Amino acid sequence: MPQTLIKNATLLTMCAQNGSKPFEGDILIEKGRIAAIGQNLVANPKATVMEGRNRLVMPGLINAHTHSSETFFRGRYEGMPLEIWLLYAYPLLMGPVIDDRLLYLRSLLLAMESLRNGVTTICDDFFDPPAHDLSRLATVFRAYEDAGIRANISSAAMNVHTLDALPYARKVMPLHLQEKLDFGPPMSADAYMDYCRSVFASLHGRAGRLNFMIAPSAPQRCTPELLQACHALAVDMGVPLHTHVLETKTQAVTGHEMYGKSLIAYMHDLGVLSRNTTIAHSVWVSEKDIAMMAEAGCSIAHNAISNQKLGAGIAPVRRLMNADITIGLGTDGVSSNDTARIFDVMRVAGLIHSVSGPDHDQWIRADDILTMATIGGARSAMLENVTGSLEVGKAADLLILDLTTLYFTPLNDIVKHLVYAENGSSIETVxxxxxxxxxxxxxxxxxxxxxxxxxxxxxxxxxxxHAELEARNAAFHSTMAEIHRRATSTDIGMNRYAGDPGT
Incomplete structure (x- = not known):
């Protein structure tokens, strides 16, 4: 691969030395990596030279949490809390699995939208019931390889019956409906470990940019044995353990109802909180939860838009930041967000936390948000040594944006423009x-x-x-609505309601 030299550009590196302060310079790329950053750099005679005047060069954006399995459901649902929405986007009464060609196209569609909007890395926790299949996972890997995107990929694992992972479910759901939910024998921890080891042997590291992450769906949806086995293998292989924790009030109630403690405390006691643990959502965490997460070195994927669409609440991001917890930004699935644009998530995240209280010194600033969208997301994906900032030796994952567009006119502060004004349309090159x-x-x-x-x-x-599946699963709608109603009216002794973002 020949050298590429981008000259006379405005550089926003997001590295420890320069942070979010733009400066003028050149960037030299060789063999897929950044070879030099500075002024008046010289390339070899065969290099491709790109003029960077009036252009911004910045790291590619990181989508720290998404689900490609929702990509065909854009614009399909609204007005549903998570527990009801899951019935339709992830039906309890399942039909035939999506065929291989549509599985490929579904993954490719997410990659296409991501790339066009400046997302160079995605963490895709897709769902592919009823079993984990190596060839189907390979289809998703192939789609991302063909698109050229960087990705952490996994299919969500669970082995606890749905009704045993929800509070009140066995009491609320009529017996004749419970009897319809026969999912067969649960997957053992050993069986899932065998599958994961096969993936690491055959797919992990493909194309030099596609990795497998281990994704137990949520602590209440997995047996302790499965959670502990997943964590041990994640640590051994140096990959994230990517999971959903405390997204909704119902999940906050679940921990206290089932384990007599929060789900974070439950994970702590099982020994599955560590640097490898990436927690999607973290909306309903308490101060004690945050302290345990900080001590363990966990990361958070903040899904600012989907949490609002599903009425889950607003994560206490300032408190998480004050505890020095790494935070990335995620779109969540396209069905619970309706976009794969991290630019949209940046804008919403930059706005909603300003209602956290009158102490405006604690409001979250644009440079904080941009950090989450770049190097913070890379850290949450355990890829901070590869991507997330422009530094010598790192992969050349970058965006070139036109600074003469409407969204940068007049040009006052590049970082604020990126977070509050830009929507991805100024991107020229990825x-x-x-x-x-x-x-x-x-x-x-x-x-x-x-x-x-x-x-x-x-x-x-x-x-x-799928519409036929939705109609069949509507039989469970009133049950899920009642579970949601009971959970949201339950006092679990927290000092804050997650609808009030707090600080």
């Missing part, structure tokens, strides 16, 4: 590992028009079948 994957608004790795046409042709039949 580069991953030194390869240009988007240029002048066009994907360079795949035929976007052909892929979209194929999706439009194949998807109506799939969505019609």
């Amino acid at each position: 580069m991953i590992a030194g390869q240009i994957v988007v240029h002048d608004g066009r994907l360079q790795t795949i035929d976007e028009a052909a892929i979209l046409a194929e999706i439009r042709e194949l998807l109506p039949t799939h969505l019609a079948a």
